[in-house]
Amino acid sequence: MLRPWKISLAERVDRGRDIPVYQQIVQALIHDIQRGRLAPGTFLPSSRELAATLGVNRKTIVLAYDDLIAQGWLASDGTRGTIVSDSLPELAPQLLPIRQSDTDYEAASPEFKIHPAADPLPAFVENADLTFDDGAPDSRLLSPDVLSRAYRTALRQAARGNWLGYGDPRGSPLLRETIANMLTAHRGLVTSADNICITRGSQAAIFLAARILVRPGETVLVEALSYSPAWQAFRAAGAEVVGAGLDDNGLDVEDVERLCRRHRVRALYLTPHHQFPTTVSLPPERRLRLLDVASQFGFAIIEDDYDHEFHFEQQPLLPMATYAPRRTVYIGSMSKLLVPGLRIGYIAAAPDVIRLLANETVVIDRQGNVPTELAVAELIQSGELHRHARKALQIYLGRRNAFAQLLRDNFGEAVHFKVPAGGLSFWITFGDACILDAIENGARNANVRFLPSRSFAIAPYEQRGLRLGYASLNAAEATEAVRRLRQSAGGAIRAKNAKGELVAG
Numbered sequence: 001m002l003r004p005w006k007i008s009l010a011e012r013v014d015r016g017r018d019i020p021v022y023q024q025i026v027q028a029l030i031h032d033i034q035r036g037r038l039a040p041g042t043f044l045p046s047s048r049e050l051a052a053t054l055g056v057n058r059k060t061i062v063l064a065y066d067d068l069i070a071q072g073w074l075a076s077d078g079t080r081g082t083i084v085s086d087s088l089p090e091l092a093p094q095l096l097p098i099r100q101s102d103t104d105y106e107a108a109s110p111e112f113k114i115h116p117a118a119d120p121l122p123a124f125v126e127n128a129d130l131t132f133d134d135g136a137p138d139s140r141l142l143s144p145d146v147l148s149r150a151y152r153t154a155l156r157q158a159a160r161g162n163w164l165g166y167g168d169p170r171g172s173p174l175l176r177e178t179i180a181n182m183l184t185a186h187r188g189l190v191t192s193a194d195n196i197c198i199t200r201g202s203q204a205a206i207f208l209a210a211r212i213l214v215r216p217g218e219t220v221l222v223e224a225l226s227y228s229p230a231w232q233a234f235r236a237a238g239a240e241v242v243g244a245g246l247d248d249n250g251l252d253v254e255d256v257e258r259l260c261r262r263h264r265v266r267a268l269y270l271t272p273h274h275q276f277p278t279t280v281s282l283p284p285e286r287r288l289r290l291l292d293v294a295s296q297f298g299f300a301i302i303e304d305d306y307d308h309e310f311h312f313e314q315q316p317l318l319p320m321a322t323y324a325p326r327r328t329v330y331i332g333s334m335s336k337l338l339v340p341g342l343r344i345g346y347i348a349a350a351p352d353v354i355r356l357l358a359n360e361t362v363v364i365d366r367q368g369n370v371p372t373e374l375a376v377a378e379l380i381q382s383g384e385l386h387r388h389a390r391k392a393l394q395i396y397l398g399r400r401n402a403f404a405q406l407l408r409d410n411f412g413e414a415v416h417f418k419v420p421a422g423g424l425s426f427w428i429t430f431g432d433a434c435i436l437d438a439i440e441n442g443a444r445n446a447n448v449r450f451l452p453s454r455s456f457a458i459a460p461y462e463q464r465g466l467r468l469g470y471a472s473l474n475a476a477e478a479t480e481a482v483r484r485l486r487q488s489a490g491g492a493i494r495a496k497n498a499k500g501e502l503v504a505g
Contacts, residue, residue, distance in 0.1 A: 025064040040086045130481040132450040133469040135425035139339040154374035169361040171198025172373035188322040197357040202333040202345040210237040212356040218266040224461040227276045243458040250282040260297040269302040274423035277467035307336040311422035403470040410486040424471035435492045442488035
């Protein structure tokens, strides 16, 4: 146990009081032990050091320590010093109440409340052997040697360039320029470093976009099934969040137009490349029609392109931001391409929008992590990112096909899904809602986790389904995870026996 920097008791020692000073020190130490400030095993300052701090005679501290040791609050650890006892008395001694300082507000703690419009965010960060995430990569595929080399190069660059101090809130100029070049070459956007703001993941990018776009009372449209942390970010900015309908081809643009005639829409948030959670790609004709509607009603489009690189069947469609760069706030992430723990996202937008984002970044976080940003730039420039993406894409393609077969083998006709053309997850629906209820009720006993089926639809929409990430699971893990998912359904699924007769599952 580390020794504390300093124990501040001076405000509780008052020589003008009738209580002896040593007893005031005893009471103050007991109070700090009881409220957890001094945990069991914590070393106290030496009697000489504490006496100097409090401006009292050393014998006063020795007397106080001896009293506390006798009561069981402290213990002597030989020559190492005095520590808080591991076996504390069950009841405090009947001493006179200590005087609370003027800055002790524990008795009148404020009531902290979640934003009144916000629902609790779904989370699956629980203890479970197996978890279906919402479409994360397998972080084991990125070689630690490759990553460590990139960090070593980045730290040498930063030291030579004196870049480890406070810097540009938009992010490292080198990474911004590198991402701008990547977007220009591979996604059709015409960008420079001035069009890029680096963020701590795509969620931070969504939050920042909400901060600069939305004022309280304005309306933001989202897809009826959508990424709930995004709409919570808009609600936190004071927006009224309204869902627009979906069909088999993605966002219903006609419904967007109807909603624009009923609401003063400030922005539309969508995931056109691989719709979250359904994985559908918005067709080109709908994208162009949506841009016309945005121009007609004057709202901004927040395009979340969270996993652009992972497309298996054909070349991915160009982002909507390619065709309307000044109307679009384009959000991307390196987390899906590399590992989520790096927390590198970005926004591409007009330079004046980027400056507004930088102002918000200064208030919230000042700037990003320079070594990590430079390491990611090194991975891109050295070609390691491209090599990793190419290898990972082939692995994920094999896992996607195997996962589809696992679902067929375990659930048969009880589930409905389309094998996704891209992305790192499946969207699963059920013809019988009782089966979905049984799976969710039995998941804890089966020791498998996934996002709740009701976490995707924004009221009043009530569509339910499961978004099951497959990419982060190897063959053995995926087989066991789907088996447990089937197990959690219990007898709700009816299977066919050898004679083709329906029997309880």
